[in-house]
Amino acid sequence: MTIQAPEYVRRIAPYQAGKPISELAREYGLDEAKIVKLASNENPLGMPASARAAMMAAIDDLGRYPDSNGFDLKAALSRRYDVPADWITLGNGSNDTLELAAHALVQPGQSVIYAQFSFAVYALATQEVGARAIVVPARDHGHDLDAMAAAIAPDTRLIFIANPNNPTGTFLPASAIEAFLAKVPASVVVVLDEAYNEYLRPEDRFDSSAWVKQYPNLLVSRTFSKAYGLAGLRVGFGLAQPELTDLLNRVRQPFNVNSMAQAAAIAALDDAPFLQRSYEINRQGLERLQGAFRQMGLPFVPSYGNFVLVKVGNAAAVYEKLLRAGIIVRPVAGYGLPEWLRVSVGLPEENEAFLKALPAALAG
Ligand SMILES: Cc1ncc(COP(=O)(O)O)c(C=O)c1O
Numbered sequence: 001m002t003i004q005a006p007e008y009v010r011r012i013a014p015y016q017a018g019k020p021i022s023e024l025a026r027e028y029g030l031d032e033a034k035i036v037k038l039a040s041n042e043n044p045l046g047m048p049a050s051a052r053a054a055m056m057a058a059i060d061d062l063g064r065y066p067d068s069n070g071f072d073l074k075a076a077l078s079r080r081y082d083v084p085a086d087w088i089t090l091g092n093g094s095n096d097t098l099e100l101a102a103h104a105l106v107q108p109g110q111s112v113i114y115a116q117f118s119f120a121v122y123a124l125a126t127q128e129v130g131a132r133a134i135v136v137p138a139r140d141h142g143h144d145l146d147a148m149a150a151a152i153a154p155d156t157r158l159i160f161i162a163n164p165n166n167p168t169g170t171f172l173p174a175s176a177i178e179a180f181l182a183k184v185p186a187s188v189v190v191v192l193d194e195a196y197n198e199y200l201r202p203e204d205r206f207d208s209s210a211w212v213k214q215y216p217n218l219l220v221s222r223t224f225s226k227a228y229g230l231a232g233l234r235v236g237f238g239l240a241q242p243e244l245t246d247l248l249n250r251v252r253q254p255f256n257v258n259s260m261a262q263a264a265a266i267a268a269l270d271d272a273p274f275l276q277r278s279y280e281i282n283r284q285g286l287e288r289l290q291g292a293f294r295q296m297g298l299p300f301v302p303s304y305g306n307f308v309l310v311k312v313g314n315a316a317a318v319y320e321k322l323l324r325a326g327i328i329v330r331p332v333a334g335y336g337l338p339e340w341l342r343v344s345v346g347l348p349e350e351n352e353a354f355l356k357a358l359p360a361a362l363a364g
Helices: 021-028 049-061 071-081 093-104 119-129 144-150 174-183 208-214 240-248 260-267 272-294 315-322 350-361
Strands: 088-091 111-115 132-136 158-164 187-195 218-223 235-241 309-311 342-346
Touching: 049 260, 071 088, 071 235, 071 260, 088 093, 088 240, 093 119, 093 158, 093 187, 093 218, 093 235, 093 240, 111 119, 119 132, 119 158, 144 158, 144 174, 174 187, 174 208, 208 218, 208 235, 272 309, 272 315, 272 350, 315 342, 315 350
Parallel strands: 111 132, 111 158, 158 187, 187 218
Antiparallel strands: 088 235, 218 235, 309 342
16 A cells, blocks of 8 residues: 555545435346435425526526625525524535534544434544544434433544434434533534424424524534435535634635525525425325334334334345335445335335335345
């Protein structure tokens, strides 16, 4: 090996993305149009028409760099979340925001806390800055906040919490998060990752921007990739007080969110009917999938997101048989869950196609 790289970089296991439709079609000789992909927690409605129109209007300006400060998008977010614009960090997807936190705040050797079975990018962000991961065992597939608070070490700089969590779909109520935030020392930054927030039922929702006003060490992370239907554009954002926001922006690439993404996000943010449709189709799909799993006697983790974690036994074999039937779901052995599959909620006909193929995939 002649190229010198830090050992902590060499140890990183590459992120396993959901299999693309075109790749499955090529590998198995299937018709792309008939393939159902329920593997990446995408919005089955696709992108909102309002965002498409905004992008068409923005296309003529692509010869120029994007607005590095995202003035218009931040203004729209500022109105929506009732925080000043200098409390907002734009990310190339919320993935980017999560990494900005690790890059801005953590030195090699310091520690970062996250839960077992929580989103894979927390481990990546920790490893790529050479930090030490403190992985706190899950409770009922979700975060054990008491154990996470107890795990804080003198060198802990960051704690990642996903609510709802991916890949398990578990949820922490507002009271649990409030109690946790009150316990965390001011020197430790908490990243509250709410990528699936818009899928919560009204009775489960809470105003996390109010916590941002209370806690200078809190970063709330959101995305346009899920309920807003813009996963391919890569746009997310963080809300935090100015001192923390300023640090994140020091390590942010100046043009990390492209012009089309900024224009589309502004339109999507205002598209309440699309958001409502996304929410409804997801609730119906969740009920359908979970009801079917219950009937089939398959254990599952009740989900608050746009996907369900279901226990199928030999998940690698079931995954493979589903692929042959043209259905892509997500194996989660990499998360330490080799008997489970994660299935994203699709359109009604996509959910039915999956449920139709499942019994044969489970047999023998
Ligand atoms: C919990 C969680 N956070 C963040 C993300 C990142 O999404 P994006 O980078 O598309 O905003 C995901 C994507 O699956 C996720 O599940």
